[in-house]
Amino acid sequence: MARGKKKQKASGGAGARVRAAELRTRISRLRSRRDGTVPAKDAVAVVDDILAAGTRISARSRKLRAEIRRLSDFIHAARSGIVAVRTDEVKKEFIPTATDELDAIIEATAVATNDIMDATETIDKVMGTLTGDASAQLMDVTTKIYEACGFQDITGQRITKVVKALKQIEERVDAMVAAFGPDVDARPAKTAGLAKAKTTDGGAKKLITDADLLHGPQLKSAAKTQEEIDALLFGPGR
Amino acid sequence: MAVDKNMKVLIVDDYQTMLRILRNLLKQLEFLNVEEAKDGSTALALLRKEKFGLVISDWNMEPMTGIQLLREVRADPALKSIPFIMITAESKSENVITAKEAGVSNYIVKPFNSETLRAKLVSVLGEF
Structure with a gap:
């Protein structure tokens, strides 16, 4: 034993x-x-x-x-x-969307700033035809407008920094996915599988909630023009 | 000695808006002979081609930054005495020290106002 x-x-x-x-x-x-x-x-x-x-x-x-x-x-x-x-969603949708939105902010503020400066330069020209107090007052005002327009340069630089940070986050997400294996990335994006409701005729249609409709301003490429909206509302067959 | 307001001024910035602001503010200060460049290398080519009395440059640009432009200007015997004002959002002390070591004439932090621009021009060029 x-x-x-x-x-x-x-x-x-x-x-x-x-x-x-x-x-x-x-x-x-x-x-x-x-x-x-x-x-x-x-x-x-x-x-x-x-x-x-x-x-x-x-x-x-x-x-x-x-x-x-x-x-x-x-x-x-x-x-x-x-x-x-859902790293695939972060990589494929959230980060690209966020960077596009930020780029759109830079573009929109640049356009607005240039419009403001066009108007200010017109005031400058009129100012040249005036004398005395009126001219001095206009000079003060236009100087202040030019100074204020500097915001576009500063915000543009700050937004560019945020875009760079988002790109770094994207790289880190990629590194995490690589470390945890491909199956972590395999789950389909939420948006790819939107809830579907059966229609009465047996087909499937997307079930859209109120929350799905809160998009905020659209990027130019995705936005409808006023004419397209008018056509949707009042076009033939409406 | 009186400042020659007809001197050619080179403004360098990659933001078109900022170039336009600077041009307009300089115009209000009666500096009308202003040329623009959108980065350091374009500015350097212009400086080697034409005679300028002043450079006002941003820092953060590609492919050549403002600090690289400053070093190139100071290293070139034909350009080294041109007054050079850095005008930038880079406000860390190490930036200012680096610019000083490279030979900057003055340094303006963005956002800035016309009064600051005028004061720096006076400090670099003399009263006008």
């Missing part, structure tokens, strides 16, 4: 050594990955196997094991969080 237990213990020890060697090989494979990143699922698998291996552990090892467990839970939670964020 005692001999049997001893034999079992010996074979168990050999098995543990093989498992430990296997783990070491897997860890060194992860370490030697050329791109310097480790897919989260591979890291989690190794951590899980470390946790499952061996039963005789010291108090220090227990503490280490608890830390590794927490790390594993954290990675699982981060992965779930990233899936919930």
Whole structure:
């Protein structure tokens, strides 16, 4: 009986050594990955196997094991969080839309500023035909308008900085997706699968909620002209 | 010595709006002979072609920035004595120090007003 237990213990020890060697090989494979990143699922698998291996552990090892467990839970939670964020939607829709909107702000303020300056230059010309107080007053006013128009340069530069920051966020999202594996990116974008309602004739049509209609100003390329809107409202067959 | 208001002034900025503002403010200060460039390299080519009495340049432009333009101007024996005012939203002290080390004549932070522009012109060119 005692001999049997001893034999079992010996074979168990050999098995543990093989498992430990296997783990070491897997860890060194992860370490030697050329791109310097480790897919989260591979890291989690190794951590899980470390946790499952061996039963005789010291108090220090227990503490280490608890830390590794927490790390594993954290990675699982981060992965779930990233899936919930729908990275494909962030990359393909939110960031490009945000940058387009910001570019549109720069363009719109530039156009408005130039219109203001056109008008101010006209006042400047009229001012040249006047003398005395009237001319001096107009000069003061036009100077103030020119100074105020400087806002377009400053806001333009600030918006350009925000666009750069958004592009950096996009790069970070790409890096996260690469680290957590392709399946994180595989979920379809929310907008691609808009809720559909059955029509009475059996076809499917989009169910549009009030919230779906809150778009704000449209970019030129997506906007309807007044003529198109008039045609929609009052055109033939309406 | 009186300031020659007919001197050619080169204004450099990649924002068309800012070029227009500067041109108009300079016009109100009676500097009417103003030329424009949209980046440092275009400005440098103009400076090497024509005689200018003053350069007013933005910092943040591509492909050649205002600070690079300043260094090129100061390194060129034919251009090095041209007064050079930097007019920029870059207001960190390291920017100002770098510009000073490169030989800037004066430095205006955006947004600015006509009074500041006038004061800097006086400090660089003399009373007018």
